[in-house]
Amino acid sequence: MVPVPKNSISSELDELTLRRAQRAETAASTALVRCYERRVFALLGRMVGRDRALVEDLAQETFLRVFRALPKFTLDGRARLSTWILTIATRLALDELARKRPQSVSLDDVLQLPSSARSDGGAEARAIGSAIERAASNLGHEQRAVFLLRDYHELEYEEISSALGIDIGTVKSRLHRARATLKQALAEVHHGQ
């Protein structure tokens, strides 16, 4: 069987499997999806929220677009398949957010943990995660995308610039503001404990 790489953030599909996937071989295509699916789901879930059905649809559409364009994808020494796939996912998420009404459910409720629940490490982690999620949901869509692509998926500034169609200076300034906003939110969580 085609080896399926681990789902670490830096792993890429090996070139032989990629070539086979480009020929639409079933096992190689499956290996490709398995190699990148966790990253795609993670990105989409953090971009559009926890509507699982929506995330699954966007993830499926991401990979369908990948397979449509895969025969033309070339490894030129710089391009990473992961970057390309995450770019497709990001654009789909941005399109979805642009036509979607703002969420009416407030995430404030998520943070209203009983005080007794904050005493263990798991509760603290949940509170931090919720704080980041809430603060990120208040970021502009592109700002959120910049933050996720850089800090969660380790894309280079140049790659983010290309993915979002904005210049590198804008990438840096949006990232700066996003991090400041999120760190402020985290500080409030710690302060409140």
Next chain:
Amino acid sequence: MVNEEDPFEPELLGAWQPVDPASDFATQVVAASQAERSSAKPRWPWLAAAAASILLLIGVTQLHLPATGSVVASGRQTLALGHRGTAVAEAGAAVDWEVGASGRARIAQRSGNVFYRVERGGPFVVSTPLGEVEVKGTCFRVEVDKMGLTKGSLSAAGVGALAASALLVTVYEGRVLLASERGKAEVAAGQQASLRAGEMAMVHDSLQAGDKAPATNVATTLLAPGETREQLLARVAAEQAELVRLRKQMQDLEAEKSSKLDPNSLDHPFYAPSQAELLQMAKECKLSWDDPSLGTRATIPMKQARKVGLTAEEIDQAQRTTAEFNKQYVADLKKFYTEVGGEKTVADTIDPANLWWEISQKTDQTEMRQIYQRMAQERAGLAQPSVSSEGQSPTERMMRRVLKAGDDYEAVVGQAIGPDLAHKLRDKGWGSRHNSSYGCPGEEDE
């Protein structure tokens, strides 16, 4: 100090839990991609047929392709909303729809009057300019703009010209959730909800002809300009009669769809078509066959085994026989694959359940048509059955092997647990059932 070189600590980032994919996501998305590739080439209708076979093959995964559409109805129009339901749009209704592979459906109804029949399976949301209707398996009608609210009530609401935009939701079965900027309201079967810009939704029981004392505000809300209560009741009665007609229409459509798609709707087993059907299939160069569950997860049909009443020992014997049969069957298919030019190393990477398809892909279309025609004619008694594989191409030998696999498998399982039980286990056909055609030789590709 926060700056661009000051990223978050990884443990902080990790606290925001991601959404994880389902374990079968990769399998589903690859199958969807293969089906899409096949159906994206309308100049070759045989590919679409093959794609349909693949869908049958993987039918247990409930795979659905995404569906989108848009219509401004010029007259009454029936719309298929992907696999999630059917809508009947009245003249003037403007509807866009998008149904995802997982079943999530988003309908944008900009105006007009549309009746919906929705199957269960994920969120189903109808967005209108005034609010959203969220549904889970139901029959309901959404009317935008032309619902005939009284001028008096609109004026009282103080919404002026905006009030021309109004929404009426009537639920016939199930329930829906009507959401607007002012809140949410649940509407159950037999109820109606009306909504005007800037106001909360009003929910009330649907008026019946025999109702004596509907709530005053309800009657006021529903009355059209200049309409009397009697006229309103007549209108509701007419609508209910229309509902009966639409339900009948839906049932007819569903019955028609079901009879076309469900092989089990036939009175005889899928693997043994009637002579009339065989003749028709010969005319269309079409083949049908049932596939045991072989390949990576070779197994007897456990649900049927329980139904038939197989003992644990019989199940064990049947499973061992299945494993042996599967080993030889997969080896044969891999051999055919290499004979048509495939690499042996690649054959080992292909899911055995898809090998027959991969072999077909490597075969010229004209040859596939000739093979199908020959075999279909033999099955119908229009040509002498082949007694020897001499002179047959690897693909033809493969197709003959695949078509016989159901009978061969029943025979070997019969040796293990007895022919009667094996026959009952097969029921109307093994798990995967194929109807496939590449067209007949000489046909146009179009």
